[in-house]
Amino acid sequence: MQNNTIDSQGAIAYYIDFSLQEIPNISDIAYGTGGIIYTDSEKTYRTIKKEYPTLNVMYLDTIGKIRENMLSTCVKVIVYPDYHIRYFKDLKYIKHVQVFHGPNDKKYNYIKEVLEYDLFFIPGYDAYERYKKQDLLKRGTGMLIGYPKLDRVFRGELDRDYELIKMGLDPSKKTILYAPTWHDRALNSSWKSFRNVFVVNIPANLNVIVKPHPNISRYMEKQLNEFRKRLLCSPNTRLFENSPDTVPLMAASDLLIGDVSGITREYLAFKRPFVFLSNKPRLLWSKKKTRLWNCGEVVTKTYKVWEAVERSLENPDRYMDQIEQFFKTTFYKPDGGAAERARDAIFDLINDSC
Template sequence: MKIAFIYIAEPYQCYHTASVASKLAAMPNCEVTEYYSFPETMEHLVRIRAALNEPNLEAHPLKKSWKAKFLKLAKRLDQERILVLRENVQALNCYDAIVATEYTAGILKKMGLKAKLILMMHGAGDRYVNDEHLVKEFDLTLISGKKTKEDFKRKGFIKDETTRVVGYPKFDVFEAIRKKQAHPFSDDCSFALYNPHYKRNLNSSPVFMNALIKGFTEQHKYNLVVAPHIKQFYKSFGIKKYRLKRLQSAKVLIDTGSPAMLDMTYTSQTSLYIGDVSSQIYEFLAIPRPCIFLNPQKIKWQDDPHFLHWTMGDVVEDIDDLMPAVEQAIERHALYRPTQEKLFKETFGYPLLGASQRAADAIMDFVAKSMASR
């Protein structure tokens, strides 16, 4: 049995599936190969395998034409991703199954992919994603919990017979890495995490970033880690990173690309989460703690399932209300803790650990039955 794992976007993807690839590779008669688009993905794969005490797997860069390379250089990443998939269909057809963690890979079927296509979902948030309809193109979908399964069934994207609820493999990776974590500040002061998303119409940082950094610099209760979604930086040609880094101080750490942004280092250690629509809020709630959501666009979010996570903390719309909300977050947490625990359980289920093995077992069972029925 030959299975390929493809990482067609930024390195954060491998924290969701690399552990599953390792579990499959350890099974008898299963050959696993990984393909990646961003060269730095290899550094993260090696780091994950070292933490898991697993051997590195055979890995290759995805083939790219001059046109694909130009699109990446021009930061036209969505177009580049589609072209790269088209240019690699023939090579991927040499495998019995392809495992991807991005909806975009669903178009491989329309490009002539004959191998079985498996989706190992990354993230577990509520945000609407405009290409999530491509879930319908996958032969098998592996989902973290009942919340997403019920949502996709309601939308007609999945069927029970081609869906398995396996949990969240990223927790297995985090459990291995956390033993080597260090506190991000030299003092022992607790810190808040600001984790804005990259979507332009939902991103809170243009309005709140400077006020947040100024407010935390002037108070003494918390330090602050600013760790935006890594996609914020891929289209700015380094300008956004440079401007942000200039705001760093002894009390404010600006992270624009370290592994700690991706492996739950910050979400596990922080005492207060501040964000907008990133799915990392659910990873943070493995330990229920206070959180604040920023809504500068004044979106009418109540009763909208795509903003369900905003029911787990105070929602701030105006800059003047920001620091008062930070000051009151701990005492107000009791109002939200029952909702946090409920939504976390619906999102990931239990047990939290072992999802990598459950996902590998589901893939092996599915591919074996598919091969037997040929």
């Protein structure tokens, strides 16, 4: 990483709301830049203090108080893992950086609001071409850096068996990770239709890890409470509701069951098989949103899930050509250095404004 003389503890700020899943998108960058992570969510504050104890996090209960503190500490750059510039864009002499909201194919990533940022990071060529096609690179503020959240994967720092043993699961068994997105207005999630598959007739020769989107616990608490009671009756299952970091869960698994969540793109880094769950006929899906479904079997009926899992585990290379192709276009320079490139770009932005 380049040398710099910036007092980064005061110069750089991060803002995260209640969306716990966004913490790993900026944590590795923040380790290198220093600075304060601001939040107006007590849960986010507690989570960062517990799971990222060396990061500097500050809880203030209103956006107004956060703004005042940023001004008093002479913040020069605010980094966001989501579209929250609207709270701070009127603050004078402050630059704004956006870290992508996961490498998925949802329209949410590719909206005109990215043009309001002085710099926004792009994880790979696929996303770059989509930004370009939608004329979102016209200001020259989009920058290919790779995917910081997965740097440790590309550096080979995670071990499957070790992660399973930490969870108290048998590493000799194949392990399935089910990670649905939340049940939003677009009805993207498989959770409502398929969740009971993972508490009924689970094959005895498998471990099952379930990682629901944090918004499922936020907006569907009753369903999740019922699911938890049933799931935890089985000794070979684990439920991770609140941990923001999904990377160790992916590393521990041999197959991902997903839908259109960003974790499906992230799982490409492991080059392991997929099974995709569709809560409606595929013809009703946007082709752009489901392009990754070419990397595995697509299941539309609950009773067919475990059959598809068995076939995919028996022949893990069946879709490997497609997985390799998507891997190459999803991740720019998968060398473990994306966070460093992001840090250097942030420091350059500060230096250029001085």
